[in-house]
Amino acid sequence: MMIQRRTRTLAVACLLAATATLAASGCSKSEGSDNASADSSQGAQAAKSPETSSGSGCSLQTYGSPKLDLKDAVVGFSQSEKEANPFRIAETQSIKDEAKKVGVKKLLTTNAQSQLSKQISDIQDMLSQGAQFLIVAPLNSDGLEPALKAAAAKKVPVLTIDRKLNSTACKDYVAFLGSDFVEQGKRAADAMIKTTSGKGKVAILLGASGNNVTTDRTKGFVDQLKAKAPGLEIVAQQTGEFARDKGQQVMEQLIQSKPDITAVYAENDEMGLGAVTALKAAGKKPGKDVKIVSVDGTRNAVQALVNGEYNAVIESNPRFGPLAFATAQKFYGGEEIPENVIISDRAYDETNAKASLGGAF
Known part of the structure; x- marks a missing residue:
């Protein structure tokens, strides 16, 4: 068993190294890197590394959730901060646009207005309304435990975006999607x-x-x-x-x-x-x-x-919609989702x- 584990670890390391090499040569292809390439044509500087992944994988089986077709699903999105901030406006719109594109049966959206207690109750309310999959932009890295426990009790998977939680991946949440x-x-x-x-x-x-x-x-x-x-x-x-x-x-x-x-x-x-x-x-x-x-x-x-x-x-990059729903589809398709999925960022001068x-x- 120990030999198998070491072999698997080495294989993962080699795969990540190969991916990094391809990215450096411009041969990798992902939603995030496609965006970077398109924006580079407008003069923006692409990030040093495009969308990458790290950490151990989480699958539908290991997370313990039932299989789900997003087109028959109720998905909840919990926004953390007031949408006076352009980042939050773009982030929420991206989730809404992609949910529509994917054909999600129903998208529930809430805004915690920068209040942790409200974000907790928002998530609990969406679960009460039948949310079967959650995308959460956490207000803080700590404090969402009551909401995570409520989701776990109903076996509802949680993807976090743009801020990490000080919790355990593939137990309290599936994965983190965001920038480095x-x-x-x-x-x-x-x-x-x-x-x-x-x-x-x-x-x-x-x-x-x-x-x-x-x-x-x-x-x-x-x-x-x-x-x-x-x-x-x-x-x-x-x-x-x-x-x-x-x-x-x-x-x-x-x-x-x-x-x-x-x-x-x-x-x-x-x-x-x-x-x-x-x-x-x-x-x-x-x-x-x-x-x-x-x-x-x-x-x-x-x-x-x-x-x-x-x-x-x-x-x-606030445009998490395509990456979030692509990750959800892979998860429900039986693929392992890395603990951290890093989206690409540009630079301006x-x-x-x-x-x-x-x-x-």
Whole structure:
């Protein structure tokens, strides 16, 4: 048994290595990489690695759920945050569009309005309404246990998107679909190094606490600066809660307390755009006096790049609909689903922003 297990592990490792090699050569094909290729034709920079998978597999049999045809199914989608954020608007619309395309019998949608207790009750309500498969965009990495237990009691599979849960894959949920957030932080750091020539004082506008997106985007950025640009000093880290108004408030405070800041890394575009407003009000030129790099890829941020008020944007792809329903179909078709399915992300800077504006969300 031990020999078989080691052999299987080696085979999986070899398969992943082969996949990575094909991706590097441009020979791999997936929904995510197709999008990246299409967007590259508009001038956007593709991610360093296209859609990939990692972690042990989860099948219908091991998860213990009955087989289901999505065309006869009731599917529930739980959105976590208010849809004033372009990322959330694009994400929800993508789920709705793909559900219609696939021919899902009925799609239930809820919005937790950034309240964990509401997200829990939303999921429980969808289960009461007969949801047979759930797609969940978690508000936080912790706290959804009551909802997950309710789904498990009814043997309803759960796919999580865009934020990871601190729970057990193939037990509490099937798999995580999302970006490599550490890699996003590293790519943001590389963009910051390029636009600042590796020198200056950086403030980080942190995302909301309690989720892996903030933790990973911070780690990737900080570690990359330490390794590649010791001349870029991080002088402040303060949460802007992924909100534009909060990002503006924090930037206003930092302008007073740290007037020598020369660069800002915002862990989403909304906070970065809030920083732009604060800097302009203080008589500073964003994009010039203070360099700005953020993560998301919203049209407003890419437009700020076109306007010269921004320096780089690393996309966090919100278009999960095709990947989520393709993963569900594979799951119900008997295939093993990896613990982590990583979607591809683009990047924007002054060289491609104008040509790529139409591809932003």
